[in-house]
Amino acid sequence: MNFIKDTNIGQAWLVILISVVFGMSLSGIQALLGPKIEENKLKETLEKVPVLVLGQKASDALAAKGESLKITSSTVSIDKNGIKKFYSLYRAEFKNGTTAGWVAKTGGQGYADKIELLLGMDAYAKSVTGVFVLEQKETPGLGNKIVEDDWRAQFNNKATETPFNVVKQGKGGVNMIEAISGATISSRSVTKLVNQAISDLKPRVTQMQTSDGKGDK
Amino acid sequence: MADQPTASERFIQGILPENPVYRQLLGLCSTLAVTNGMKSAITMACSVAFVLICANVAISMIRDLLKPHLRIVVFTLIIAAFVTIADRVLAAYFYQMSKTLGPYIPLIIVNCIIICRCEVCASKQSVFIAASDALGQSLGFGLALSSIAVIREILGTGSLFGIHILPASWPDWVIMVLPPGAFITLGLLLGFVNWLAMRKSGGKI
Numbered sequence: 001m002n003f004i005k006d007t008n009i010g011q012a013w014l015v016i017l018i019s020v021v022f023g024m025s026l027s028g029i030q031a032l033l034g035p036k037i038e039e040n041k042l043k044e045t046l047e048k049v050p051v052l053v054l055g056q057k058a059s060d061a062l063a064a065k066g067e068s069l070k071i072t073s074s075t076v077s078i079d080k081n082g083i084k085k086f087y088s089l090y091r092a093e094f095k096n097g098t099t100a101g102w103v104a105k106t107g108g109q110g111y112a113d114k115i116e117l118l119l120g121m122d123a124y125a126k127s128v129t130g131v132f133v134l135e136q137k138e139t140p141g142l143g144n145k146i147v148e149d150d151w152r153a154q155f156n157n158k159a160t161e162t163p164f165n166v167v168k169q170g171k172g173g174v175n176m177i178e179a180i181s182g183a184t185i186s187s188r189s190v191t192k193l194v195n196q197a198i199s200d201l202k203p204r205v206t207q208m209q210t211s212d213g214k215g216d217k
Numbered sequence: 218m219a220d221q222p223t224a225s226e227r228f229i230q231g232i233l234p235e236n237p238v239y240r241q242l243l244g245l246c247s248t249l250a251v252t253n254g255m256k257s258a259i260t261m262a263c264s265v266a267f268v269l270i271c272a273n274v275a276i277s278m279i280r281d282l283l284k285p286h287l288r289i290v291v292f293t294l295i296i297a298a299f300v301t302i303a304d305r306v307l308a309a310y311f312y313q314m315s316k317t318l319g320p321y322i323p324l325i326i327v328n329c330i331i332i333c334r335c336e337v338c339a340s341k342q343s344v345f346i347a348a349s350d351a352l353g354q355s356l357g358f359g360l361a362l363s364s365i366a367v368i369r370e371i372l373g374t375g376s377l378f379g380i381h382i383l384p385a386s387w388p389d390w391v392i393m394v395l396p397p398g399a400f401i402t403l404g405l406l407l408g409f410v411n412w413l414a415m416r417k418s419g420g421k422i
Contacts, residue, residue: 014282015290022298029302033309040312113320137319 044134045090045105045118046071052120052130053092053101055156069093069100078200087201091208099123102205105134106197111185113137115146119197121160125205131155131194143186151180151187155194160202163195221342224349231353237330238361238403239410244330247321248362249399255378258366259359260314264307264322266355268299269331270348275299276339277347283340292335293326300325330358365402369393 004010050059050069062068069092078085088105101123107116113136120130131152138144145151154177155164164175166188179187222230237243244265251261275295276283283291304322307315315322325331334354339347370376373393375383392398 011284012287014279014284015287015294018291018294022294026298026301029305033305036309037305037312040309044312135316 041134045088045103048118048132049090049092049103049120052103052118052132053122055129067095070095076201076204078204080200085200087197089201089205099209101129102201104197104201106193107135108189108193108196110136110189111138111143111183115186115189115193117190117193117197119194121198121201121205124209125160125198125202127157127159128155128194128198129157131190133190138186139183142180143183145180145183146186146190154178160198163199164191166191221346224346227338227342227346227350228353231350231355231357232360233357235354236357236361236410237333237354238358239407240414241330241333242407243333244328244358245403247324247328248365249396249403250321251318252362252365252369252399252402253373253394254370255363255366256314257317258362260307260311260318261321262355262359262362264303265325265328265330265358266351267303268296268325269334269355269358270351271299272296272331273334273339273347273351274344276335277342277344280340280342288336288340289332292332292340296331296335297326330354364406365399368402368406369398373398 009016049071050062053059053069054062071090071092073088073090076087076089078087090103090105092100092103094100102121102125104119104121105116106119107114109115115133115138116135118130118132118134120128120132122129133147133152136144136146138146158164158175162175164177165173166179166184167173167176168179168184169181177187177191231237233240235241238245238248247261247265251257272292272295276292279291300323303325304315307318307322334347334350338350342350367377371383372390374389375381375385375387390398393402
């Protein structure tokens with residue numbers, strides 16, 4: 001018996017057994033709860049679409065009338081310098097079939113960790129209608145101010161002709177976004193993600209819009 | 218084993234005499250980070266309680282099989298498994314809360330309160346004693362978190378559990394919600410608790 005005890009297996013059998021047992025139970029938990037978590041994220045996205053496309057006031061008014069936007073989701077792939085990039089794109093339509101606007105999900109590196117954004121655009125992606133932060137782990141008290149309404153509202157109703165630019169202070173210039181003091185990098189990351197998504201998606205959105213003729217009804 | 222504390226002693230010790238935050242100064246990272254509001258403090262305390270109780274009971278059950286040089290690996294494996302469960306459950310059923318707490322739930326894995334209890338109590342004593350020890354320590358941790366969170370949330374935002382309780386004229390002390398507020402509050406409360414303990418023991422620490 002003793003020679004078994006001295007082997008590696010004899011020493012580590014408990015560790016191996018526990019790893020296998022817990023590994024299996026964790027994958028079980030993931031299989032059980034994973035869909036629910038994805039559903040939560042999707043639900044939040046879909047809830048935000050009307051606000052992002054129409055603005056808080058108009059979407060409240062629409063909800064008060066008992067109407068809702070028809071939301072269809074699609075995945076678009078963008079070929080950029082040979083690298084394929086995927087976006088989840090949501091099209092919001094009024095009852096009569098005209099496109100109210102588009103919401104794109106994008107993400108990238110922030111200051112601390114990955115930032116996930118929802119970007120709302122009008123029917124032809126000519127202006128930004130809203131920005132929402134879906135996930136972030138920026139510094140509490142500084143970088144996480146990117147989730148606040150006041151800061152995000154700077155993007156609203158700005159034309160997408162020129163890229164957004166982050167300035168330390170004083171807004172007002174064309175597409176100037178005032179940085180959060182103490183969190184310039186977080187501010188820049190969000191702005192960069194917005195610019196990238198616009199330049200990637202604008203041609204595609206315009207093309208989809210024109211070919212369907214939905215915007216001209 | 219005659220000199221080991223009994224179940225009720227373990228339970229009582231965890232709450233104040235050996236409070237994980239105020240007396241052992243363990244788990245301070247998460248203590249400082251999540252106490253800017255009562256809701257997040259309570260969620261954190263519950264998650265830690267879940268992990269601590271499960272880990273203590275599990276380790277106590279297998280304590281005779283542990284090999285001294287592999288025990289920390291086993292502790293970490295068991296703790297990590299329960300933390301992952303807590304994290305997934307929060308993300309599935311308390312989505313907004315898990316967004317607020319961000320990385321601090323996964324970070325329970327490295328919370329030294331839990332590995333300390335596994336080492337001190339669960340790996341040496343029976344399941345029942347380990348469970349009551351975990352319960353006492355979790356209560357102590359919960360009390361410590363809420364005591365800090367109450368002060369920080371009221372002074373910092375004028376509200377409790379997100380509901381306004383101070384008059385609107387209260388100038389929110391934003392610093393209390395920011396990291397410096399955590400250090401200030403913890404420091405003052407630590408001093409206060411130690412002063413109390415010193416007075417009780419008649420001038421000796």
